[in-house]
Amino acid sequence: MGLADLLGSWPVWRQLRGPDRLGLSQAVTSPATQATASPTAEADHVAASVCPFCAVGCAQRVHVRDGEIAHIDGDPASPVSRGRLCARGSSSLDLVAGPARETTVKYRAPYARQWSQLDLGTAMDMIADRVIAARDASWQERDADGHRVNRATGLAALGGAVLDNEENYLIKKLWTALGAVQLENQARI
Amino acid sequence: MGSNMAENHPVAFQWVVDAQRNGARVIHVDPRFTRTSALADTYVPLRPGSDLAFLGGLINYILDNGHQLSEYVAAYTNADVIISDEVALPDDLVKLLSGYDPDSGTYDATAWRYAGVEQPVVAASGKRGRHPDRGGGETPRGREVEEAERDPTLSHPRCVFQLLKRHYAGYTPERVAELCGVSREQFVEVAEALCANSGREATSAFVYSVGWTQHTVGAQYIRAASIVQLLLGNVGRPGGGIMALRGHASIQGSTDIPTLYDLLPGYLPMPQAAAHPDMASYLSALTAHKGFWGDIDAYLVSLLKAWWGEAARADNDFAYGWLPKLSGDHSTYRTTLAMLDGDIAGYLLLGQNPAVGSSNGRLHRLAMANLDWLVVRDLVEIESATFWRDSPEVESGELDPGEIATEVFFLPAAAHTEKDGSFTNTQRLLQWHEKAVEPPGDCRSDLWFVYHLGRRIRAKLAERDDPTDLAVRELTWDYPVHGPLAEPSAEAVLAEINGVDAHGEPLAGFAGLAADGSTACGCWIYAGCYAEGVNQPARRTPRWNQDAPASRWGWAWPDNRRILYNRASADPAGRPWSQRTAYMRWDAEQGAWVGPDRPDFPASRPPDYAPPADAAGPAALRGDDAFVMQSDGKAWLYAPDGMVDGPLPTHYEPHESPVRNGLHAWQASPARQRLAHPHDPDNPGSTDPAPGPPDPFGPHAPPFPFAITTYRIAEHHTAGGMSRFGRRLTELAPELFVEVDPVLAQRRGLVHGGWATVLTARSAVEARVMVTDRLRPLPVGGGVIHQVGVPYHFGYGGRATGDAGNDLLSLALDPNVHISEYKAATCDIRPGRRPRGAALRRMVDEAADGHHHKGAG
């Protein structure tokens, strides 16, 4: 190591000579820090996203490496959030890739004390059968006063405030076509 | 008011702090001292449930001191309209407004008529169009509102302006102070600051959240704030308005494209069985004479075309008959009671956790145990998925898994990073999020779930020949799918929402919609979000390359407009009210409205325009009809229709309150909705508190002497599904706590860090005690009110566990919107943990029966 290199490794020297005169960033980095790369630096791909928690709608960047999400941070370009995320928004990686996440279908049979396993396709088919049966069993063509109502009163759903507009649109469309009027979400809670 | 913005909308609060640095004054009026209060210039603690008295006091202060922006009020509001003399005036605040039927507990809005107008005026929102006798015949467009008697001098004793003065005359600073638990000086300081920072030269804004909506008179809170803002000229102008801060990523979107029982997309009311048997009666009841609700036929027909395509034809009423019809209230709490009655077979929970989030959670858990089947779609195993195994009712012995017949399907959901789609934020801004990775295992988007469920149902129904299936079989349901999971294209759904013109080209905006069936559009207010075939919500021009309203970031409905009613940012002649508050103005040379935003007005209509006598809809708007959604073009200080609990906001106490109403002979709103059920008893002594000063520790104190409010904290999200199961946020806020003031703690023997049990007739909840000056004893009615504060995020599942705070609350609802009164009820609090097993219910039942042991103090 030459003298210049030696001097250059001395933080005081770097602080005096470099742009970081206050010694708050580059001037005071150690070799260990220099060897650490930000998870955002090596991303293969960055997806534009939006925080899934509250309705401020802070912009997120989702950094993907090797097919997995390496990091989620705020997007400085956003006029809404200027790159900031609060405690909740900053926990998004924990939300989407944390250990609590469930990844398999679970089924609880009548009177059972535990979950059992079920194939997704089977579950979808069973749910479709049950929707049709509940609709048939509760179909009302007319109400008590004789007015035509064309509805199924034995079906209900709750949810939507954390879903996408496109998802809510399909839910409302299908539910209404089925005649199921009891469709509600957090806006009522 | 009614918002803890710094903690619940933290990143938005940076703009408030920025404004403060630029000289704005920030005032926080709220029961609890929070981080919002800490950063405000002025903090005013007020009693939970008294905000409307405070707002009424502001209205009185403005009118009493002549602080209204008179030119604005005269031109843009209905202040000059004379009200029918059949309307009994609430001038002494003892009488009720007319139209009240004590037997049904409801008002008849036809009693609130404008003088000279026989038919009810069509409201732009709220509960509307319920009058089957309205319209039809010669005047289907309700032109008669033009005939309303008016007094431009605003001096007629029955004109709206004078009526407001009389209605709020009793809301003097002294009475407001005494009712709200604030000092007269503090109230006047707020009123003066608000008036001094409003008018031609300046604007003031209100911010509220669920602290206002979750009351039996919640919608009237917002109405009262609207009156304040309209009198001061603060609506439609930059820096003005009323900002509703909503709590969830797309709760605004789920209201616009509603997963709500009473709406169709774009705030079209769901049809009512009695009033709207066919499209003609629907349109006759809901078409406004002037303004953009005049074109409701185009919005509805285009929606039906989007849903039923070729099967929706002029000769079959565009398939209107396939829409199910309502008879009254089918809201979530009603539905829960129907479950308890065994009337609901199947229930789908799509990212929602009623076992924790809803009022009286026990009632919801018992209801779910009475279903045939339940589908839960969520990221984690929320309490609503495990109630049959882990709920407090299983622990108490009320429920036994071996006796619960409910089949439960838990389907893991895809996260926002695993799907394409748009959220609509609290400013009506649609923002697209891209899929970053594929969802793991069985996880799927709700788009996938609904599309494939619909596909399977349609295939099964195609095999039988039942005419009631036609609405499902003829539904347009062909969406392109892609990828290994056969994920439907979210962008194709967005394109359907946007709609197409007669040539199949994407619509540029809702102005292009027609009522003849030539256009299709899934949500008229979103028309334009896919203009030119471009995904507008996905636009992300960086803020450093933007115009002032950042109009190239995402897309705001309607028409990418950032400030609604911005015609009112100019005076009646089209000039800015002041250079400082300039926004949109009329440019006579160009013959157009110009400014940084899209004008919320016909673009080339001059300020002095007078429409021909036979004009209807948007064409009938005069040049100064700034409120383009209103059927008379004017903002309503007095609401002749739309509200079911009165045309003028009035202070009523919460359903359960520790004090008597100091302003009105009626204690609580006579029109409030109380869903009676044995599992949801009232706190004895709280719906009809004794007269006289509240004395919570005296020998005659009621059994539930304290005001309780439930709320959120910065570190958790709603019912906890997205925050309590992870590692990061649970580390920040690991368990439930209850906030009490030092006096209450001392009198009830509560120790900081120790345990306490909060009790109502519904439930008992244990929590760690936090003794804090953030909650203050408030002087009210000559006595004192103590508050108990309980965060509601917690439940028995996940990593951060605790009792569910909302278990304490009841189904006392706002009759307009059927939202429960989370923000103000009564409770008792005792030291120590709650009992376990069957003893828990014994304790609660005794409390509900009024056999109550007096506390230590």
Ligand code: SF4
């Ligand atoms: S980061 Fe925080 S403030 Fe921003 S949207 Fe998410 S939860 Fe809301």
